[in-house]
Amino acid sequence: MALIEMKNITKDYYLGETIVHALRGIDLQIDKKEFVAIWGPSGSGKTTLLNLISAIDEPTTGELAIAGKDVRSLTDNQKSEHRNKTIGFVFQGFNLVPVLSALENVMLPLQIRGASATEARTQALSRLEEVGLSDLINNRPAKMSGGQQQRVSIARALVNNPSLVIADEPTANLDSETARMIIDIMRELNEKDHITFIFSTHDQRLLERVKRLVRLEDGKIVNGGATQ
Numbered sequence: 001m002a003l004i005e006m007k008n009i010t011k012d013y014y015l016g017e018t019i020v021h022a023l024r025g026i027d028l029q030i031d032k033k034e035f036v037a038i039w040g041p042s043g044s045g046k047t048t049l050l051n052l053i054s055a056i057d058e059p060t061t062g063e064l065a066i067a068g069k070d071v072r073s074l075t076d077n078q079k080s081e082h083r084n085k086t087i088g089f090v091f092q093g094f095n096l097v098p099v100l101s102a103l104e105n106v107m108l109p110l111q112i113r114g115a116s117a118t119e120a121r122t123q124a125l126s127r128l129e130e131v132g133l134s135d136l137i138n139n140r141p142a143k144m145s146g147g148q149q150q151r152v153s154i155a156r157a158l159v160n161n162p163s164l165v166i167a168d169e170p171t172a173n174l175d176s177e178t179a180r181m182i183i184d185i186m187r188e189l190n191e192k193d194h195i196t197f198i199f200s201t202h203d204q205r206l207l208e209r210v211k212r213l214v215r216l217e218d219g220k221i222v223n224g225g226a227t228q
């Protein structure tokens, strides 16, 4: 069973009288354990596509199944469960809490879910070690470089043991060497822990590190839609 199956998906946004056709007939299948980049220029529909995969938004027409279930049949509770339990999110702007240390930032999702401080600390330390940040756990975000902050946010995305990580332009604010390092860390986690990664980028230099490339132009997939 595919993790994500899209058939002839469209997404329109309504801006007053104007309709924006953000996605125009997407056929896309993504299996568990894949490492996929959605690559396309600004405005091509990358964020829109990721929002459908994470059930933040719904398609205008077409069929979308997540883990074999038609999203239209999911209740709001089931959709939030999908987001909270299955998916870890990594954001372009890191979205770390400035007054918390790296360790506290990574502990936070676990504590929100009711884990004890001891349990949260153990899990968070192990995720921070995986992204190579054991030495910086007590630093606040302002005392870290962009690449270090993004590694904290990857550790935070992983701390709930998601089976899927969705990252919208995770390297957008980073220099190319740091961007490559971030992609390499994600790829290592994909290979070691078999976590599915779906991320968007418009940076062509990262593409050699990607196993599967889905090229998006003007709301359509021009390459890479079928499973490989």
Ligand SMILES: Nc1ncnc2c1ncn2[C@@H]1O[C@H](COP(=O)(O)OP(=O)(O)OP(=O)(O)O)[C@@H](O)[C@H]1O
Pocket: 013, 014, 015, 020, 021, 022, 040, 041, 042, 043, 044, 045, 046, 047, 048, 049, 202
């Ligand atoms: N909430 C919205 N309301 C109206 N139009 C929107 C909305 N969100 C996106 N759009 C439009 O839909 C199209 C696709 O946008 P989307 O954000 O998915 O592109 P993107 O590939 O993520 O771009 P970027 O690389 O700049 O992040 C664009 O034309 C955009 O202006």
Ligand SMILES: [Mg+2]
Pocket: 046, 047, 048, 168
């Ligand atoms: Mg976007």
